[in-house]
Amino acid sequence: MLYEVVILSTKRIVIVGGGAAGLALASKLGRKWGGSDVVDVCLIDKSPIHIWKPKLHEVAVGVIDQSIEGLLYRDHGLKNGYRYIRGEIEQCDPDTKSIQLATVYNDDGELLLAPRQINYDILVLALGGVSNSFNTLGADEHCIFLDNLENANLFHHKLLDALLQLNETQERVSIGIVGAGATGVELAAELHHVIESVKEYGYLNIAKHHLEVHLIEASSKILPQLPERVSARAQAVLDKIGIRLHIGVQVKEVTHEGFITQDGDVIKAGLKVWAAGVKGPKAFENFTKLPITSRNQIEVDTCMRVKGHQDIYALGDCALLMQDSGRPVPPRAQAAAQMADTLFGNIVNRLQDKPEKAFIYKDYGSLVSLSRFSAVGNLMGNLRSGDFFVEGHIARLMYISLYQRHLASLYGWFSAVVYRIAQKLLKWQRPKLKLH
Ligand SMILES: Cc1cc2nc3c(=O)[nH]c(=O)nc-3n(C[C@H](O)[C@H](O)[C@H](O)COP(=O)(O)OP(=O)(O)OC[C@H]3O[C@@H](n4cnc5c(N)ncnc54)[C@H](O)[C@@H]3O)c2cc1C
Incomplete structure (x- = not known):
């Protein structure tokens, strides 16, 4: 045959x-x-x-x-x-x-x-x-760029070292973040949450006023890509929790001590993060x-x-x-x-020898998490109603659902939900903060 x-x-x-x-x-x-x-x-x-x-x-x-x-x-x-x-x-x-x-x-x-x-x-x-330092003098040498897991871990270790020292000396820790886009704003809010939580883990001498977070933005508002109302609301939350905002301020140089601005002012910071621009x-x-x-x-x-x-x-x-x-x-x-x-x-x-389709981007709006303090954002409606503002629990739930959607693309919807529940259970058994 x-x-x-x-x-x-x-x-x-x-x-x-x-x-x-x-x-x-x-x-x-x-x-x-x-x-x-x-x-x-x-x-x-x-x-x-x-x-x-x-x-x-x-x-x-x-x-x-x-x-x-x-x-x-x-x-x-x-x-x-x-x-x-x-x-x-x-x-x-x-x-x-x-x-x-x-x-x-x-x-x-x-x-x-x-x-x-x-x-x-x-x-x-x-x-x-990756973030874009626009060749700012000293930025590559002195700043951490939150672009990958390695750098996020590096920041984490430096933060833990600073907290350990702070608990002994009570000498203020100052952290400077360049760029008040979503990354900078979210990081600043999380840092305040952390300083509020560490007492539970034996850092008894640390109080909120020991941490100074400077958020530096060259544009005329924070979250420059987002609508005015979202920026204003996020700014109000950051003001309330004590983040030091430097709006309309351009960094000319970064040194070991901190940031030197275009006007010659110095913003002191021990830990420095560059979270501006993308290339x-x-x-x-x-x-x-x-x-x-x-x-x-x-x-x-x-x-x-x-x-x-x-x-x-x-x-x-x-x-x-x-x-x-x-x-x-x-x-x-x-x-x-x-x-x-x-x-x-x-x-x-x-x-399958069929024609390919052009990509059309659909903007569903943006959400920014302000740690446990809140979340804000704008969601796109239809052409007639334009976008609308969301805040608080609804915005937070929507923010979480973005991650859930990402998990669904990796595991399928059913497994993604099971996976998320398993993660939550594991977290429940562990400290709220990773302290090593
Ligand atoms: C801290 C932070 C917060 C953000 N928050 C938001 C938000 O709230 N909402 C939002 O819409 N967007 C947010 N973004 C932007 C969003 O994360 C990116 O737009 C998105 O991840 C881009 O996806 P990507 O697949 O293009 O790149 P990435 O997700 O960055 O993936 C790139 C991959 O390529 C790998 N890689 C890089 N170089 C090499 C190499 N030479 N060889 C092999 N592998 C390599 C990396 O390891 C990585 O796994 C945020 C970004 C950051 C940094």
């Missing part, structure tokens, strides 16, 4: 960056095709653990613990049909359809892995963005064959395809996608999630 031999050619989809966008995409593709001969989905990230980026400030102050909230790519990949490779991309060559991962050393500086080359049929770049990842500086902008983002067309490159896509904060309005899609978690949904559909269509 004669059999017809069918040779299946497996398409290798390589996604680099397992954040809000890349991990959601890898999970969807893996669940659709994992284990099949059609597609091999491979996710590369430099970190072994995923924490949803909007939660990094909570890691930094110790309100959440990465050992509970963190997702291990290797385990998640196994259960969701994609392969995880740990590595840091440093080069991309569209001519050979390959990327290169950097050399890996251990903590003693010994070579663990030589540079690796990975070939792809379809490449998706989802490396996220693309440093790795893009090496991608000379791809269209990289002066802010290190990669230019994509409306289908998220890198301009001039049929087999490379980019999404999330690292991509520059211009909307019909002439404005770029903003670097936000909801945009990253929506892009992942559209690109998933487009990759499925592409592999």
Whole structure:
């Protein structure tokens, strides 16, 4: 008997960056095709653990613990049909359809892995963005940039050291944050919550007035991207809890002592955080064959395809996608999630020889958490009613639901709810603050 031999050619989809966008995409593709001969989905990230980026400030102050909230790519990949490779991309060559991962050393500086080359049929770049110091003198040297888990942990350790010292000496601790966008505002509010909570854990000599948080913003209001009413309300809450706001103040230089402003004033701060501006990842500086902008983002067309490159896509904060309005899609978690949904559909269509769809960003509004003190935001209504203001418990619930939606994209709705309940139960058994 004669059999017809069918040779299946497996398409290798390589996604680099397992954040809000890349991990959601890898999970969807893996669940659709994992284990099949059609597609091999491979996710590369430099970190072994995923924490949803909007939660990094909570890691930094110790309100959440990465050992509970963190997702291990290797385990998640196994259960969701994609392969995880740990590595840091440093080069991309569209001519050979390959990327290169950097050399890996251990903590003693010994070579663990030589540079690796990975070939792809379809490449998706989802490396996220980093804060932009705009080359401010001393910023890179003296500030912590809350862009990744490593830095959030670094801040956390420095904060614990400062609290330990403060409990003994009662000498004021001052923390300076540059940038009163969502990250800066949320971090400032969480810090006040922490200082209120540490007494429960034996830091008996620490009182609220021992902590001075300076929030420095160059624009004329905090949360400059959000409507006036949201900014005003958030400012009122921050004023009430004693955050020192420096609005319309531009930082010229950062030194060991603190921040020097354009007017020559000095804002003293022991711990300094830079949470202003967004630019693309440093790795893009090496991608000379791809269209990289002066802010290190990669230019994509409306289908998220890198301009001039049929087999490379980019999404999330690292991509520059211009909307019909002439404005770029903003670097936000909801945009990253929506892009992942559209690109998933487009990759499925592409592999079935169907046309791809243009991405249309839908702004559902913004929510800012002010720790246990409140949450504020604006939600987009229909065209006639415009946006409307939300505050308090409703805003807080909506803020939490954003994270729940992210979990659902990673686990499916049912598992996401079970996972969240399990997390809550674990938390209930543990200290409210991570004190190590
Ligand atoms: C503290 C903070 C709070 C925020 N709060 C909000 C909020 O409330 N609402 C909101 O909408 N947005 C918020 N944002 C913005 C939001 O987090 C981002 O827009 C969103 O995470 C972008 O998703 P992404 O997938 O593009 O990138 P990311 O989520 O940043 O993921 C990028 C991934 O790429 C990996 N990576 C980076 N470089 C390399 C490399 N060279 N090689 C391999 N892997 C690499 C990283 O490890 C990471 O896993 C916040 C951001 C921060 C920092």
